[in-house]
Amino acid sequence: MDDPAFDTSTDLHTQSILLAAAHHDIGALRDLLRNTSANVQDEETGFTPLHAAIAALEPGLDSHDDGDDGAGRNGAEVNGHTNGDVAHAESEERKMEVEAAVKTVRFLFENGAIWNDLDANGETPGCIAHRLGLKELYDLCVDAGVRAELLLSRLDEYQPLDGDDSDYEEEDEGGQNREEQEGEDEVSNITEKVEEIALHGEAAATQPGDESTASANYLASNLTFQRNRILDGAANGVMMGWETTLMRRSAELLTPREGLRVLNVGHGIGIIDAIFQERRPTYHHIIEAHPDVLEQMKEGGWYDKPGVVVHQGRWQDIVPGLVEKGDLFDAIYFDTFAEDYRALREFFTEYVIGLLDPAGGPNGEGGRFGFFCGMGADRQVCYDVYCKVVEMDLFEAGFDTEWETIPVPDLDSEGEWEGVRRKYWVLKNYKLPTCSFIA
Ligand SMILES: C[S@@+](CC[C@H](N)C(=O)[O-])C[C@H]1O[C@@H](n2cnc3c(N)ncnc32)[C@H](O)[C@@H]1O
Known part of the structure; x- marks a missing residue:
């Protein structure tokens, strides 16, 4: 597999999810995510499915290229098409790719993808969309961030009372409840990330463990x-x-x-x-x-x-x-x-x-x-x-x-x-x- 989003030390299931995300293959993603979090990460690149879906639109990186369509595009000129035709076809193709990415990103957010996970370059999926000038995708990331923060700040106001933790231990026996527990963990992770956003003079909540600004x-x-x-x-x-x-x-x-x-x-x-x-x-x-x-x-x-x-x-x-x-x-x-x-x-x-x-x-x-x-x-x-x-x-x-x-x-x-x-x-x-x- 020579896709830069994936590293071979990452398990096969995760690789398949990232690949499906990069190919904007929602059908495959639906199957693959049935029992898996939408926030799996590649061990080396740190890509989540959201990163993969957005980074696939990086110019020069054609994750949909399986060897023959690239040749077809080059052949357009050879077959007597004008440069204008080629440019038009390319922009139409780009539009379709972006539309597919938008659908994929929406699907991932609907399935619990976290908006602000960082990859190995320190970028969130929104950062990649911003860097690539992909406004529609960027706006989806911002909206997801707003939803997450608003929801989680409300949850934060309704923390379980002390002593309620015991419920989790009992429920841990059953598979479904363990999922609920994982969901809770995810929620508190995001809460930490978003709620600790600094007001002045510090970096955003991306500096774990720095106590100097407590x-x-x-x-x-x-x-x-x-x-x-x-x-x-x-x-x-x-x-x-x-x-x-x-x-x-x-x-x-x-x-x-x-x-x-x-x-x-x-x-x-x-x-x-x-x-x-x-x-x-x-x-x-x-x-x-x-x-x-x-x-x-x-x-x-x-x-x-x-x-x-x-x-x-x-x-x-x-x-x-x-x-x-x-x-x-x-x-x-x-x-x-x-x-x-x-x-x-x-x-x-x-x-x-x-x-x-x-x-x-x-x-x-x-x-x-x-x-x-x-x-x-x-x-x-x-x-x-x-x-x-x-x-x-x-x-x-x-x-x-x-x-x-x-x-x-x-x-x-x-x-x-x-x-x-x-x-x-x-x-x-x-x-x-x-x-x-x-x-
Ligand atoms: C960024 S500076 C304010 C700069 C100011 N606006 C100016 O024009 O120079 C923040 C100030 O808030 C003070 N500060 C921090 N926490 C505070 C708190 N809980 N209550 C009152 N002042 C606080 C800091 O000591 C510091 O002087």
């Missing part, structure tokens, strides 16, 4: 303050100067006029707080948890600025008190570090509604909420999934979101990542969210 470790680490950036003890970029354009635009959209009441969660190097200050807020609360950042804030005179209230500690410990006191704001911005998507969701579902003045905002039509939208930004497909997920979660929490697209310059060529543990942003465009109460 919140408690970060808050206990010594920070290094450089000219226009902060690195933590493990050289993760906590905040970087290239984000200034994004911070400025967020502040402009949240506080389009002077004299508003502002809450900012996460001071960092104070970029957005300095811009809020230019806009002369009536009062300006800042919540910051890291002792080194708080020290810098003291040195920078933030504690003495008129109207500024610095809350020292984690927002989780401070915000409930603000809600209880009845403090209201026209604009709230949230940008923390070493926290995952769950933290952001908790913030806007539990607290923003109680802190944002429904009769406030720039024109009395209600306050506005913004956040740094960097979830999964080291991978386009994760970013697109999370932009959709957060919009849906915000809607459920009572907010409409407007997005503005802001181009991000080539950070590599500008040397932004020198000395930084890993890039947390690789995308060409930032999607800036501004949320307001649903009218």
Whole structure:
């Protein structure tokens, strides 16, 4: 078998599944997957059936080529057909291949395929579709990611009570229940992958075992303050100067006029707080948890600025008190570090509604909420999934979101990542969210 998707150390059944996926042979897949997970992986390439189905469309890689049709295509010119005919026939053929791949990918998702498994090149099936410019396939992967995350975050809210695990042990006796157990395991794997998506300064959930960005470790680490950036003890970029354009635009959209009441969660190097200050807020609360950042804030005179209230500690410990006191704001911005998507969701579902003045905002039509939208930004497909997920979660929490697209310059060529543990942003465009109460 000389198909690059498969390696001979992989068992024969898995090889057959991957081959059927690459050939977009749904009939064969249906038979082969009867008692097998749709998430088998080739040992060497790491391809799942989804990877195989999409990668089969890689130009120059014709997994449908069994030796004679290639000759037929070359023969078209020999038989007097024009180049235009050939090009047309090729594009028709390409269209049919893509259609077959779309059907296969749909079938695999319907049969439990996981959208974000990584192959040996560190690509998800969606990454391959994106790299090959296969929009329809890419969109299928994004939609599957959104469905998985929404479903699993709901399941996460309904975890079995402690002690319920014993059920599994008893049920393990029977084959069908073992399947259920495997399903549960799969579910919790995906939950981990999607729920641990970082908010800022870290790679997406593709760095298993890296504890440096666990919140408690970060808050206990010594920070290094450089000219226009902060690195933590493990050289993760906590905040970087290239984000200034994004911070400025967020502040402009949240506080389009002077004299508003502002809450900012996460001071960092104070970029957005300095811009809020230019806009002369009536009062300006800042919540910051890291002792080194708080020290810098003291040195920078933030504690003495008129109207500024610095809350020292984690927002989780401070915000409930603000809600209880009845403090209201026209604009709230949230940008923390070493926290995952769950933290952001908790913030806007539990607290923003109680802190944002429904009769406030720039024109009395209600306050506005913004956040740094960097979830999964080291991978386009994760970013697109999370932009959709957060919009849906915000809607459920009572907010409409407007997005503005802001181009991000080539950070590599500008040397932004020198000395930084890993890039947390690789995308060409930032999607800036501004949320307001649903009218
Ligand atoms: C990415 S920086 C914020 C950058 C800021 N937007 C700016 O314009 O400079 C994240 C900040 O959130 C702080 N932080 C992290 N976890 C926090 C928490 N649970 N509560 C409050 N602040 C937190 C970090 O110490 C850090 O200062």
